[in-house]
Amino acid sequence: MPHLHMEYTANLPELNADVALIRLNNALVASGQFAAEFDIKSRAVKVETFKVGTAMAERAFVHVKLALLSGRSGQIKKQLSDSLLAVLQDLCQWPTGVEVQLAVEILDIDRESYVKTAINH
Amino acid sequence: MPHLHMEYTANLPELNADVALIRLNNALVASGQFAAEFDIKSRAVKVETFKVGTAMAERAFVHVKLALLSGRSGQIKKQLSDSLLAVLQDLCQWPTGVEVQLAVEILDIDRESYVKTAINH
Amino acid sequence: MPHLHMEYTANLPELNADVALIRLNNALVASGQFAAEFDIKSRAVKVETFKVGTAMAERAFVHVKLALLSGRSGQIKKQLSDSLLAVLQDLCQWPTGVEVQLAVEILDIDRESYVKTAINH
Numbered sequence: 001m002p003h004l005h006m007e008y009t010a011n012l013p014e015l016n017a018d019v020a021l022i023r024l025n026n027a028l029v030a031s032g033q034f035a036a037e038f039d040i041k042s043r044a045v046k047v048e049t050f051k052v053g054t055a056m057a058e059r060a061f062v063h064v065k066l067a068l069l070s071g072r073s074g075q076i077k078k079q080l081s082d083s084l085l086a087v088l089q090d091l092c093q094w095p096t097g098v099e100v101q102l103a104v105e106i107l108d109i110d111r112e113s114y115v116k117t118a119i120n121h
Numbered sequence: 122m123p124h125l126h127m128e129y130t131a132n133l134p135e136l137n138a139d140v141a142l143i144r145l146n147n148a149l150v151a152s153g154q155f156a157a158e159f160d161i162k163s164r165a166v167k168v169e170t171f172k173v174g175t176a177m178a179e180r181a182f183v184h185v186k187l188a189l190l191s192g193r194s195g196q197i198k199k200q201l202s203d204s205l206l207a208v209l210q211d212l213c214q215w216p217t218g219v220e221v222q223l224a225v226e227i228l229d230i231d232r233e234s235y236v237k238t239a240i241n242h
Numbered sequence: 243m244p245h246l247h248m249e250y251t252a253n254l255p256e257l258n259a260d261v262a263l264i265r266l267n268n269a270l271v272a273s274g275q276f277a278a279e280f281d282i283k284s285r286a287v288k289v290e291t292f293k294v295g296t297a298m299a300e301r302a303f304v305h306v307k308l309a310l311l312s313g314r315s316g317q318i319k320k321q322l323s324d325s326l327l328a329v330l331q332d333l334c335q336w337p338t339g340v341e342v343q344l345a346v347e348i349l350d351i352d353r354e355s356y357v358k359t360a361i362n363h
Binding site: 128170172176180199202220222226228 | 259260271278286288351
């Protein structure tokens with residue numbers, strides 16, 4: 001906890017996913033919401049097969065899901081999603097002629113049943 | 122919003138994922154639940170490593186998750202999952218001798234913390 | 243139902259994902275919580291692009307999500323996550339010098355809108 005998932009469509013060649021994760025993780029550390037930077041586990045997946053809507057226009061999206069142990073307030077969650085969206089907007093030069101949608105979603109992880117362990121830490 | 126994820130196992134060679142997403146998106150537009158076709162963001166992932174149950178039989182699955190901003194009624198959600206399952210059932214000639222499971226799940230997205238923006242729209 | 247997702251980072255070459263899924267499914271059957279082994283649908287995804295925290299240390303993670311139809315008690319969920327974590331810990335010889343985090347999360351599937359069908363069963 002937290003777990004961050006970033007999906008991005010394959011028609012965004014300027015997006016560097018490794019750099020994106022570093023910046024997103026830095027934003028999470030800067031939020032002050034997480035005791036240890038070590039706990040932030042982020043991954044990015046390039047989406048090769050996708051369809052936005054039904055029209056023929058060229059479209060793309062980047063979608064970030066941040067999963068947190070349940071208990072944080074709506075206000076804190078909104079601050080986190082705003083800060084992650086700000087990172088997304090600044091990730092790259094977006095291609096002209098492509099309609100790009102950026103979104104950030106916050107999910108709760110059920111705290112009672114979440115278990116974890118660390119090896120070599 | 123909405124976000125649709127389709128997973129399908131790699132032992133379904135007749136399934137055309139691009140066509141599947143077009144049909145699923147068309148079903149969502151036809152539901153009348155979404156103001157703009159542009160908002161429907163769908164992706165498909167072929168699952169290469171999977172295991173259904175513990176028996177030796179050859180098995181496959183297609184699983185669709187539809188994530189909606191919270192607030193829709195259970196009845197509306199059920200109508201949406203029924204209509205998506207109907208699309209799945211008709212996607213292809215299912216292989217004989219393979220036990221195929223099709224499922225559709227509806228998830229809520231926390232409305233308060235969801236943020237998005239569009240570029241070039 | 244249930245649906246199990248396992249993510250593992252690409253820097254864990256000793257982890258055999260096929261074997262992992264068999265063991266995880268066996269643990270679910272052994273829990274006695276599921277009427278039919280056939281219902282357990284598990285998949286594993288190798289995560290190629292990931293970042294744990296912000297430090298330079300080499301880090302890895304394995305993350306299991308188990309999605310269940312809503313209604314099980316917190317105690318049952320905790321027993322399930324504990325048993326899956328025990329499987330993860332024993333999956334392989336973990337690499338020395340890599341900080342590995344293992345976690346298991348239980349999610350509810352909205353029961354009212356979940357639909358499924360089986361072909362050739």
